[in-house]
Amino acid sequence: MNVQETRAEILDKLNQLMTRNHEAEKGYQQAAENAKDAELKSLFLAQSRQRGEFALELDREIRTLGGTPDHDTSIASDLHRAWINVKTAFTANDDKATVEECKRGDQIALDSYSEILNDTTLMASTRELLLRHKEQIMAAHSGMSRIALVV
Numbered sequence: 001m002n003v004q005e006t007r008a009e010i011l012d013k014l015n016q017l018m019t020r021n022h023e024a025e026k027g028y029q030q031a032a033e034n035a036k037d038a039e040l041k042s043l044f045l046a047q048s049r050q051r052g053e054f055a056l057e058l059d060r061e062i063r064t065l066g067g068t069p070d071h072d073t074s075i076a077s078d079l080h081r082a083w084i085n086v087k088t089a090f091t092a093n094d095d096k097a098t099v100e101e102c103k104r105g106d107q108i109a110l111d112s113y114s115e116i117l118n119d120t121t122l123m124a125s126t127r128e129l130l131l132r133h134k135e136q137i138m139a140a141h142s143g144m145s146r147i148a149l150v151v
Contacts, residue, residue, distance in 0.1 A: 006121070011067035013116045017130070018058035018069060020109055024051040027105055031098045040095055040147070044102070047140055054133050061126055096151040099144050106141035110134065 028048035035041040059069045113134040117127065 007065070010120055010122065010126075011062060011065060013120060014058055014062050014065070014067070014126070015070040017112060017116065017133075018055050018062065019071075020112055021051045021055035021058060021133075022071070024105060024109060025049075025055060028102065031102055034098050035095055037095050037151070040099070040151070043143075043147075044098075047102070050136065050140075054136075057129060057133075061129055065123075065126070096148065099148045099151055103141060103144035103148060106137055106144060109137050110141060113137065 025048050028044045028051060032041045032044035032048060035044055062069045113130055116122075117130055117134065122130070
């Protein structure tokens with residue numbers, strides 16, 4: 001594989017992560033709108049803001065590497081947000097269903113971050129950025145797992 005293909009592949013993967021973070025931002029916003037518990041609503045809003053910040057950081061990293069950020073959302077993310085709406089509309093314990101769905105979304109994000117970190121040769125600054133994001137998503141995922149036990 002030549003250097004240009006590797007660079008294009010890295011930019012594509014970073015764009016995918018940026019899109020996932022935009023999706024998570026919207027998903028957490030939707031979760032906050034559906035939450036009945038005020039503390040849970042606040043947590044979801046904080047996660048939404050964090051994922052928006054992650055997306056902005058990835059946007060800057062893509063530009064730094066000479067790429068063009070792709071701001072389209074995927075069909076899967078639209079389905080994910082729609083699933084949150086359907087699940088919360090028909091579940092007796094709305095907050096628990098929403099927490100479970102957010103937990104699932106976080107796991108998908110963790111898998112995406114792990115894939116690029118494990119399968120791609122990255123510049124040190126890019127790797128550090130992704131590792132920091134992944135750590136914070138892992139913390140959110142753990143938090144959602146704990147909350148799911150008590151809601």
